[in-house]
Amino acid sequence: MKQLLPFRVGYENYALELVEVQEVVENQTIYDFPGSPKVVAGAIGFHGRIVPVIDLAVLLDFPTGKLGQRLIVLVNKWGPVALGVDQVRAIINIEINQTNQMQNYAERNYIRDVINCGGEMISLFDLDQLQINLESLCAQTGG
Amino acid sequence: MDVSKFTEMFLVEAAEHLQMMVDILIQLDSDPEDRDGIDALFREAHSIKGMAATMEHAETARLAHHLEERLDVCRHLGRISGVEIDWLLEAADLLELLLSDIRNEQPERNVDNFIATIPKEGESEVSSPVEGKALDLTGHSHGQLIQLRLRETVIAPGPRFLVLLKRLADIGTILESIPSAEDLIQGGDPDQLLVRLESDASQDELHQELLKYSELQEISFPDEKEEEKETSLKKPSSGKTVRVSTELLDHFINLTGELITNRNQLQNVLKERNWKELDDGIGQLARLVKNLHHQVLQVRMVSLEGLVGRLSRTVHDLSRSHGKEIKFQVEGAEIELDRAIVEELTDPLVHMVRNAVDHGIEQSGAIFVKAWRERDQVLVQVADDGRGIDPEKIRQQALEQGLLTQTQSKSIRDYDLFQMICQPGFSTAEEVSETSGRGVGMDVVKTVVEQVGGILLIDSVLGEGTKITLKLPLSLAIIRVLIVECDGSRMAMPITRVVQTVEISPEEVQSSGKQLMVHYQDEHLPMLSLRKILKLPQGAPLDTIPLVITEVMGRKIGLVVDRLVGQREVFVQRLPAPFDQVRGCSGGTILGDGQIIFLLDLQSLFERRRG
Amino acid sequence: MSKRVLIVDDALFMRTMLRDIFVEAGWQVVAEAENGEQAITEYQAYQPDLVTMDLVMPEMGGIDALKVILNDDSAARIVVCSALGQKKMILDAINAGAKDFIVKPFQSVQVLEVVERVVMAF
Numbered sequence: 001m002k003q004l005l006p007f008r009v010g011y012e013n014y015a016l017e018l019v020e021v022q023e024v025v026e027n028q029t030i031y032d033f034p035g036s037p038k039v040v041a042g043a044i045g046f047h048g049r050i051v052p053v054i055d056l057a058v059l060l061d062f063p064t065g066k067l068g069q070r071l072i073v074l075v076n077k078w079g080p081v082a083l084g085v086d087q088v089r090a091i092i093n094i095e096i097n098q099t100n101q102m103q104n105y106a107e108r109n110y111i112r113d114v115i116n117c118g119g120e121m122i123s124l125f126d127l128d129q130l131q132i133n134l135e136s137l138c139a140q141t142g143g
Numbered sequence: 144m145d146v147s148k149f150t151e152m153f154l155v156e157a158a159e160h161l162q163m164m165v166d167i168l169i170q171l172d173s174d175p176e177d178r179d180g181i182d183a184l185f186r187e188a189h190s191i192k193g194m195a196a197t198m199e200h201a202e203t204a205r206l207a208h209h210l211e212e213r214l215d216v217c218r219h220l221g222r223i224s225g226v227e228i229d230w231l232l233e234a235a236d237l238l239e240l241l242l243s244d245i246r247n248e249q250p251e252r253n254v255d256n257f258i259a260t261i262p263k264e265g266e267s268e269v270s271s272p273v274e275g276k277a278l279d280l281t282g283h284s285h286g287q288l289i290q291l292r293l294r295e296t297v298i299a300p301g302p303r304f305l306v307l308l309k310r311l312a313d314i315g316t317i318l319e320s321i322p323s324a325e326d327l328i329q330g331g332d333p334d335q336l337l338v339r340l341e342s343d344a345s346q347d348e349l350h351q352e353l354l355k356y357s358e359l360q361e362i363s364f365p366d367e368k369e370e371e372k373e374t375s376l377k378k379p380s381s382g383k384t385v386r387v388s389t390e391l392l393d394h395f396i397n398l399t400g401e402l403i404t405n406r407n408q409l410q411n412v413l414k415e416r417n418w419k420e421l422d423d424g425i426g427q428l429a430r431l432v433k434n435l436h437h438q439v440l441q442v443r444m445v446s447l448e449g450l451v452g453r454l455s456r457t458v459h460d461l462s463r464s465h466g467k468e469i470k471f472q473v474e475g476a477e478i479e480l481d482r483a484i485v486e487e488l489t490d491p492l493v494h495m496v497r498n499a500v501d502h503g504i505e506q507s508g509a510i511f512v513k514a515w516r517e518r519d520q521v522l523v524q525v526a527d528d529g530r531g532i533d534p535e536k537i538r539q540q541a542l543e544q545g546l547l548t549q550t551q552s553k554s555i556r557d558y559d560l561f562q563m564i565c566q567p568g569f570s571t572a573e574e575v576s577e578t579s580g581r582g583v584g585m586d587v588v589k590t591v592v593e594q595v596g597g598i599l600l601i602d603s604v605l606g607e608g609t610k611i612t613l614k615l616p617l618s619l620a621i622i623r624v625l626i627v628e629c630d631g632s633r634m635a636m637p638i639t640r641v642v643q644t645v646e647i648s649p650e651e652v653q654s655s656g657k658q659l660m661v662h663y664q665d666e667h668l669p670m671l672s673l674r675k676i677l678k679l680p681q682g683a684p685l686d687t688i689p690l691v692i693t694e695v696m697g698r699k700i701g702l703v704v705d706r707l708v709g710q711r712e713v714f715v716q717r718l719p720a721p722f723d724q725v726r727g728c729s730g731g732t733i734l735g736d737g738q739i740i741f742l743l744d745l746q747s748l749f750e751r752r753r754g
Numbered sequence: 755m756s757k758r759v760l761i762v763d764d765a766l767f768m769r770t771m772l773r774d775i776f777v778e779a780g781w782q783v784v785a786e787a788e789n790g791e792q793a794i795t796e797y798q799a800y801q802p803d804l805v806t807m808d809l810v811m812p813e814m815g816g817i818d819a820l821k822v823i824l825n826d827d828s829a830a831r832i833v834v835c836s837a838l839g840q841k842k843m844i845l846d847a848i849n850a851g852a853k854d855f856i857v858k859p860f861q862s863v864q865v866l867e868v869v870e871r872v873v874m875a876f
Binding site for chain 2: 855857
């Protein structure tokens with residue numbers, strides 16, 4: 001049994017495993033981060049620390065909206081870093097098995113797996129890939 | 144006896160004794176009949192032996208024991224030979240390796256082979272018994288220790304622990320907890336909770352109660368000994384120890400007292416709504432906080448003495464192996480700098496000294512290391528009276544590598560030419576280093592210096608010598624910055640990198656080709672727009688143009704910003720990886736009102752612009 | 755005798771869901787309230803064994819209501835309900851005297867575990 005935190009970016013449903021999430025924060029001021037790659041929308045102050053914010057809409061090529069309404073702060077293993085999303089939905093408990101796993105669809109970027117959750121397709125967001133790509137994006141700045 | 148909790152203390156103290164040994168050895172090298180020096184050396188070895196034996200580090204103790212014996216012989220003879228000094232220096236290196244074995248929790252390396260190389264001048268079989276002081280480990284704590292861990296899936300660990308802590312407080316009296324309730328209310332999300340509880344309830348009853356919390360993954364009642372192991376294991380090995388004088392601690396206590404008085408005063412003022420006194424109270428608070436800040440900084444400050452010890456060791460070793468005769472002079476070793484900066488600087492300075500020995504001084508000469516304060520900066524200078532740098536050689540090399548055009552090479556000043564040896568790739572060619580009189584790796588030195596917010600200046604006269612000066616901020620964590628505004632957002636740069644701020648009128652702007660220039664103190668400086676550099680939209684024309692005169696790539700420039708906001712002292716945070724790689728930004732700070740301000744790294748911004 | 759509970763939440767949906775959970779477990783739901791002020795009135799009227807208190811509500815919020823109730827009856831057992839991401843509020847509530855908390859969305863077993871242990875605690 002897994003606990004997933006589903007969220008929306010653009011017109012797609014994504015989800016993270018709840019264990020990867022530290023906190024969901026709302027209505028934060030995002031400060032400009034000079035020199036950062038485009039996917040970095042800026043940074044927020046989170047418990048006295050500077051936490052960079054990744055704009056998932058930019059990363060995933062969706063039209064960008066008003067950022068800062070909903071931010072998912074990831075556990076420290078990944079950062080600290082926050083993901084800006086359009087909407088956060090209620091946690092779901094789900095047993096992932098062959099009947100609802102639709103791996104063939106998981107070929108797009110940043111998607112680890114696609115799960116059929118009662119008829120609704122939810123893409124499991126791939127944090128490993130995000131981390132690898134962020135490393136190269138940050139190292140390339142100014143190139 | 145469990146001595147593991149003293150390991151950190153042992154390592155710190157042993158390293159200090161070791162450093163003292165090296166310093167004394169270097170002094171003895173020029174005065175081998177200094178009896179006081181030999182006595183002191185003997186005492187240092189003896190201290191290391193005693194500590195190592197107590198801690199049951201057998202190999203370290205054995206080596207120290209042999210040093211002590213050898214030195215005892217020297218003590219009786221009243222002199223020490225060059226062979227012995229070299230041997231003892233090697234022994235010091237080996238001791239350092241042994242300490243790092245202990246630090247890394249590895250078995251100590253064997254010292255048999257080294258001991259076999261002991262110089263035979265006189266025979267001595269005086270064996271002194273290894274003495275160890277008994278250390279008292281019995282604490283006088285009471286109460287029941289409870290250790291709790293949550294399941295990974297628990298949603299809000301901090302609040303969950305707080306609920307548990309409150310529940311335990313209902314059952315008994317909490318003598319101590321890590322983290323404390325206050326820490327938890329501040330919003331921490333720890334992975335475990337350690338509580339010392341005094342309660343009439345038995346361990347079994349407590350366990351039963353805690354079992355009602357299915358959020359708990361682990362409930363344990365560690366006994367004291369295990370707890371010590373646990374907490375000492377939890378401590379990150381990189382945790383650095385700072386020694387604080389009791390005098391400084393007294394200052395802290397006095398300040399705390401004053402702050403409490405001040406708080407009471409402010410609370411009264413608030414009750415009485417006496418605004419005049421509020422003003423006084425806040426003025427008082429500002430003074431106290433400033434004082435506290437100053438004192439806290441003191442704790443982080445260390446002198447350059449340890450570093451200078453290493454430098455004299457480098458000169459000693461190198462001049463011996465190169466057969467050169469070099470005098471080493473130090474001035475201002477007592478100057479203090481932030482611990483972090485001193486640590487970062489150690490390798491670059493060793494490198495600079497090495498260069499001076501290898502390439503600066505030909506057969507004999509002197510190397511001077513000098514440190515001094517200038518306002519809130521510290522200057523550290525490495526100078527030699529060697530052959531100096533030949534600007535012509537650099538000019539040629541730069542032309543060949545295409546770093547300069549023919550025209551540029553004619554107009555460039557020597558000062559700017561010297562800076563070129565710090566360009567990556569420029570000084571890496573060994574033959575260039577030999578002929579130009581400077582060694583490899585100056586680019587690395589410069590990078591480190593700039594990372595800590597400093598600048599590097601090179602001055603050299605052919606045939607007379609070379610001076611390399613580092614201008615450094617006093618503290619890395621808390622620095623003074625200039626805040627500027629650009630396209631609606633605020634950013635900062637370390638004040639150490641700002642020459643001056645000025646406001647000019649548009650009429651003062653001149654142009655040279657495409658480049659806008661400004662006249663500043665007999666120089667024409669290129670004007671560059673921060674908006675352009677950061678790829679921000681162009682701003683509306685201004686009546687007065689705010690300029691930050693700063694130095695990048697060894698050149699002064701006028702940086703155009705939207706607004707000069709002001710100076711202030713800030714606590715700089717490094718950014719988490721991989722964001723620390725972002726060029727143009729070297730950290731950030733959160734101001735009192737929650738505003739985040741990033742620190743501009745001008746140097747890398749310009750490299751980026753060129754690239 | 756069955757335990758008596760007061761449910762406070764501005765959303766009818768949440769109240770209904772909680773009511774079902776409690777009733778199925780044999781509790782008696784003595785009243786429901788949809789804001790803080792109502793909660794205070796109902797608490798005084800029924801003196802229930804337990805209150806589930808939503809934190810964010812119109813008019814008077816959960817933390818204020820909690821403080822008033824505890825001020826009158828320091829033995830009141832209040833469990834707060836919050837959404838994900840309201841950690842600060844939960845901390846404030848616990849600090850103000852809430853006995854435990856539930857994070858929405860929840861499952862009935864979680865709710866029952868929390869409320870049972872709060873009511874059973876001496």
